[in-house]
Amino acid sequence: MSPDSPSFDELCRWDREHVWHAFTQMAEYEPFIIERAQGRTLIDIHGRRYLDGVSSLWCNVHGHRHPRIDAAIREQLDRVAHVTSLGMSNPTTIRLARKLTELTPEGLRHVFFSDNGATAVEVALKMAFQYWQQRTDPRPAKTSYLAFDAAYHGDTLGSVSVGGVARFHAMFRPLLFDVVRAPVPDSYRLPAGVAMEQACGYYLEHVERILAAEHQRLAAVVVEPLVQAAAGMVRHPVGFLAGLRELTRRYDVLLIADEVAVGVGRTGRMFACEHESVTPDLLCLAKGLTGGYLPLAATLTTDEIWRAFLGTYAESKTFFHGHTYGGNPLGAAAALATLEVFDEERTLETLQPKIARLSEHLATLRDLPNVGDVRQCGFLAGIELVRDRATREPFPWEAQMGLQVCRRALTSGVWLRPLGNVVVIMPPLSTTLEELDTICGAVVEAVQEL
Numbered sequence: 150m151s152p153d154s155p156s157f158d159e160l161c162r163w164d165r166e167h168v169w170h171a172f173t174q175m176a177e178y179e180p181f182i183i184e185r186a187q188g189r190t191l192i193d194i195h196g197r198r199y200l201d202g203v204s205s206l207w208c209n210v211h212g213h214r215h216p217r218i219d220a221a222i223r224e225q226l227d228r229v230a231h232v233t234s235l236g237m238s239n240p241t242t243i244r245l246a247r248k249l250t251e252l253t254p255e256g257l258r259h260v261f262f263s264d265n266g267a268t269a270v271e272v273a274l275k276m277a278f279q280y281w282q283q284r285t286d287p288r289p290a291k292t293s294y295l296a297f298d299a300a301y302h303g304d305t306l307g308s309v310s311v312g313g314v315a316r317f318h319a320m321f322r323p324l325l326f327d328v329v330r331a332p333v334p335d336s337y338r339l340p341a342g343v344a345m346e347q348a349c350g351y352y353l354e355h356v357e358r359i360l361a362a363e364h365q366r367l368a369a370v371v372v373e374p375l376v377q378a379a380a381g382m383v384r385h386p387v388g389f390l391a392g393l394r395e396l397t398r399r400y401d402v403l404l405i406a407d408e409v410a411v412g413v414g415r416t417g418r419m420f421a422c423e424h425e426s427v428t429p430d431l432l433c434l435a436k437g438l439t440g441g442y443l444p445l446a447a448t449l450t451t452d453e454i455w456r457a458f459l460g461t462y463a464e465s466k467t468f469f470h471g472h473t474y475g476g477n478p479l480g481a482a483a484a485l486a487t488l489e490v491f492d493e494e495r496t497l498e499t500l501q502p503k504i505a506r507l508s509e510h511l512a513t514l515r516d517l518p519n520v521g522d523v524r525q526c527g528f529l530a531g532i533e534l535v536r537d538r539a540t541r542e543p544f545p546w547e548a549q550m551g552l553q554v555c556r557r558a559l560t561s562g563v564w565l566r567p568l569g570n571v572v573v574i575m576p577p578l579s580t581t582l583e584e585l586d587t588i589c590g591a592v593v594e595a596v597q598e599l
């Protein structure tokens with residue numbers, strides 16, 4: 150640090166006084182200040198090193214300071230840092246749009262860029278709404294949405310409206326629009342009398358009943374494919390997504406797939422929808438899209454939806470929505486490099502043995518007292534701590550059991566952030582087997598000590 154730099158004490162004091170941290174009780178906040186990072190290692194202002202066990206909140210993909218992504222951003226910086234997307238373009242953003250249409254499920258051909266996961270979802274919600282108002286055969290009554298209990302789609306008011314995490318969202322209830330709710334298709338806490346083999350059919354029947362009754366007023370169903378991440382890495386039964394796609398087609402309701410958390414390689418495939426051969430009508434991407442470097446998001450859609458917005462300016466079919474930094478070229482350069490590294494380093498291929506190793510560690514965890522369920526989807530895992538394994542009774546949320554495990558893991562040099570009583574393991578895809586062993590070992594030790 151230069152002589153003019155603030156001291157460590159000043160940094161801590163200023164951090165407490167001036168920085169209002171996200172999802173953090175500031176009265177209890179203890180400064181934890183990362184000054185640099187390398188690969189999967191975060192290094193704090195005191196030089197202490199921590200493995201990044203949650204990909205800097207689920208977004209880092211190829212590691213921190215990846216030479217290829219660093220160089221792509223620097224190269225873009227030598228051309229131009231920002232070009233607006235309002236009536237203008239730039240080569241890097243164009244190339245990224247083209248690449249995304251090639252990589253995502255067949256049929257998604259148009260990309261609307263914004264700058265974070267919540268905005269990607271807002272864009273999808275508004276596009277779905279406007280589509281029904283102005284397509285050739287308009288359906289003006291289709292103004293509502295079907296969303297799942299415990300869903301999380303971001304923190305802007307539209308995405309909170311379709312969200313369903315009571316702890317985060319209940320406060321804002323008076324500000325939100327109404328949505329139609331379906332039960333969370335949870336594979337761990339099944340409804341009474343429903344066996345695992347019946348779960349998919351059970352949840353789909355429930356959705357079908359809602360669609361049969363409400364489809365005339367539903368613009369879209371919003372879903373986090375395969376895993377409801379913020380709900381506590383809740384896994385949907387296999388086949389649920391494909392079934393939902395089939396039902397939404399049958400009842401003429403659009404399907405919005407929010408792959409903000411699970412997209413870009415996390416599930417072992419490039420996109421979660423690929424696991425069940427699904428093309429949604431709208432696909433939301435953010436987080437890992439830039440490898441965890443810069444805020445950039447994308448909402449992709451089909452020719453059918455795109456065409457409904459075409460006309461003369463006077464017809465007022467324009468999508469009047471935009472964010473100043475949507476499609477920012479520096480972010481686009483990071484995203485293009487991130488996607489190219491998947492090919493250059495055969496990321497998805499080399500990920501498979503790591504997914505298998507993660508399963509082995511989870512098998513150890515499964516047998517520990519206080520562990521109710523372990524859930525895995527590709528290279529993400531949630532370990533749910535419960536008060537009673539037999540009844541699946543949760544710990545009270547105030548007990549902060551997940552946080553206790555994470556605090557203990559920190560003393561072993563592993564940084565994790567829980568979701569209530571669920572310990573999340575979600576390291577960068579480039580994590581080595583040895584690093585994964587360290588992360589999982591720290592979790593096992595911490596859970597054993599509870």
Ligand SMILES: Cc1ncc(COP(=O)(O)O)c(C=O)c1O
Nearest residue numbers: 265266267301302303378409410
């Ligand atoms: C599924 C999902 N959608 C949307 C979001 C919101 O993304 P952002 O925090 O970039 O707004 C998140 C964030 O965790 C998410 O998990």
